[in-house]
Amino acid sequence: MLQNNLKIYNTLSRKKENFEPIHAPFVGMYVCGPTVYGEAHLGHARPAITFDVVFRYLKYLGYHVRYVRNITDVGHLTSDADEGEDKILKKAKQEQLEPMEVVQFYTNSYHKSIEALNCLPPSIEPHASGHIIEQQEMVQKLLNNGFAYQNNGSVYFDVETYNRKHHYGKLSGRNIDELYANTRELDGQTDKKNPFDFAVWKKAEPEHLQRWKSNWGEGFPGWHLECSVMSTKYLGETFDIHGGGMDLLFPHHECEIAQSVGASGHEAVKYWMHNNMITINGQKMGKSLGNFITLTELFTGNHKLLHQAYSGMTIRFFILQAHYRSTLDFSNEALQASEKGLQRLLKGAKTLENLKTSQNSSFDLNEFEQKCFEAINDDFNTPILIAHLFEQLTIINRIAAGTDQISPSHLEKLKKLFSDFLFEILGLKEDNLQNSQTEDLEQVMSILLEIRQKAKENKDWQAADFIRNKLNEVGITLKDNKEGVAWEKS
Numbered sequence: 001m002l003q004n005n006l007k008i009y010n011t012l013s014r015k016k017e018n019f020e021p022i023h024a025p026f027v028g029m030y031v032c033g034p035t036v037y038g039e040a041h042l043g044h045a046r047p048a049i050t051f052d053v054v055f056r057y058l059k060y061l062g063y064h065v066r067y068v069r070n071i072t073d074v075g076h077l078t079s080d081a082d083e084g085e086d087k088i089l090k091k092a093k094q095e096q097l098e099p100m101e102v103v104q105f106y107t108n109s110y111h112k113s114i115e116a117l118n119c120l121p122p123s124i125e126p127h128a129s130g131h132i133i134e135q136q137e138m139v140q141k142l143l144n145n146g147f148a149y150q151n152n153g154s155v156y157f158d159v160e161t162y163n164r165k166h167h168y169g170k171l172s173g174r175n176i177d178e179l180y181a182n183t184r185e186l187d188g189q190t191d192k193k194n195p196f197d198f199a200v201w202k203k204a205e206p207e208h209l210q211r212w213k214s215n216w217g218e219g220f221p222g223w224h225l226e227c228s229v230m231s232t233k234y235l236g237e238t239f240d241i242h243g244g245g246m247d248l249l250f251p252h253h254e255c256e257i258a259q260s261v262g263a264s265g266h267e268a269v270k271y272w273m274h275n276n277m278i279t280i281n282g283q284k285m286g287k288s289l290g291n292f293i294t295l296t297e298l299f300t301g302n303h304k305l306l307h308q309a310y311s312g313m314t315i316r317f318f319i320l321q322a323h324y325r326s327t328l329d330f331s332n333e334a335l336q337a338s339e340k341g342l343q344r345l346l347k348g349a350k351t352l353e354n355l356k357t358s359q360n361s362s363f364d365l366n367e368f369e370q371k372c373f374e375a376i377n378d379d380f381n382t383p384i385l386i387a388h389l390f391e392q393l394t395i396i397n398r399i400a401a402g403t404d405q406i407s408p409s410h411l412e413k414l415k416k417l418f419s420d421f422l423f424e425i426l427g428l429k430e431d432n433l434q435n436s437q438t439e440d441l442e443q444v445m446s447i448l449l450e451i452r453q454k455a456k457e458n459k460d461w462q463a464a465d466f467i468r469n470k471l472n473e474v475g476i477t478l479k480d481n482k483e484g485v486a487w488e489k490s
C-alpha cells in the first residue's frame, strides 16, 4: 500500500515536506536513545512513543523500515560544554558498580518500561561502547579534512573553520556571531581554541574508568560522535529520518550535522524530526524541582504528585492526544481523562465485534476513512485522528442502539479501519491490568447470577432481590431478558 500522501515537518527546512524516501521501499530511521544511568522517566516516554507511531505507520504503508535507536553508554558528560563528570561513571562510583553493570541494569529497566508503553523494539539497538573503532576512524577523517585539531590528548571539532565553508547552526537557527556572543570566555583551563568547539575525542583522566587506546592517547569518544557514526554505519551515508527530543536539537544534533558533513562532505539526514517536551503542572521536569517522575512510579502510583497508578496504555494514549510538536502538560486530571477516553474507545472496538447488520448503511464510511488518513498523513496528527475515532464511536453506539444502520460489507470495513488505526498504527491495546480485572469480575458475576437463578427456581424471591439490590448499590445493573440475565457496570 505504497500510495502515500504523508507529509513530515522537517526541522531543518522548517516546513512540512512530502515524504519521499531516498531508496523506497526502504526507509532508514535513526532516533537518539537514552543515556543509561538512571530509571526511565516520563521524558523518555514521549520520543519512544512518537517514533514508535512513525515506525508503525511507515510499516503499515508497506515500507521496509530499519529503525535504529542507540544506547548511550560512554562519554555523556554532566555538562554540554565538555565539562563535568561522565554520567555513567558518576553513577558507578555512587553505587560501587562496574560502569557496564550500571549500563546493563538501566538498559534492562528502560526496555521493561518502554515495553509497557507497547513500543515495538527497534530493528537495531547499537551501543556507543561497541563502536569505538568506528568513532576513532571518524575522528581521524575530521583531522585529515582539517575540521578538527588535537591538543593535549583530546581532539576538538573546529567550529570556526567548519563555518567558513558550511553553516554551523543551520538546524537550530543559530549563527556563529550569536555563538561568540552567548558563550563564556575561555577560562584558561581548556584545551579548546573557541568555547563553542566540542570534543570528538576526550583524554581520560587517571581516575576515568571507561578508556580506550588511540592515536591521540588513552581516552573516550565525545558524546555527539556516536550518533553520526552509528546512524551511517547501519543506514548508509544518507538516510531518511533522524528523530529525537527537542532538547537534543542543540548542541547534540547540530554537532552531528557538522561531524557528518565534516567527515563525508555531505549531510546524512533528509528529514529531521523533533518531539516537544512534557511539562508537569506547567513546570519543566527536574530532579531539583521534586517533580521528576519515573515510569515505574507512574505504573505503581508511588510518587507524591500522583493520585493513582496509571497503566502504560493510559500514558501512551495521553501522549498521543497531543501533537508530537506541541508541548504537553502532565496532570492527574489530564491522565484520568485519558484513562476514561481510552476505555470508551476500547469498549467501542468490542461493541463493533457484535453489531447487527442491516441492508444499508446510514452513514458515510469513506468519509471516515479519508479523514483518518488525512490526519495521520498530516505530520502524524494523532490528536485529530483520535477525535475522528471518537466521532465514529458515537456512530458505533448509535448502530448498537438501533438508531443507525450498517451493511455487512461496511461492518467488515469499519472493523478493519477501527482496529488498524487504534491498535496497529496508534499502538494501543487492552490494558493487562484492566483486562485481568474484567475477567475476574466476569467470573464472579457468573457465579452470582447462577446463585440468583437457583434462588428464583426455588421461588426464593427474597434472595434473588437481595442480590439484585446489593449489586445495584455497587453500580451493577441486572436486566432480565429472553436469553436470561444481562448485567451492566455503570
Ligand code: ZN
Binding pocket: 031, 032, 033, 227, 252
Ligand atoms: Zn544522538
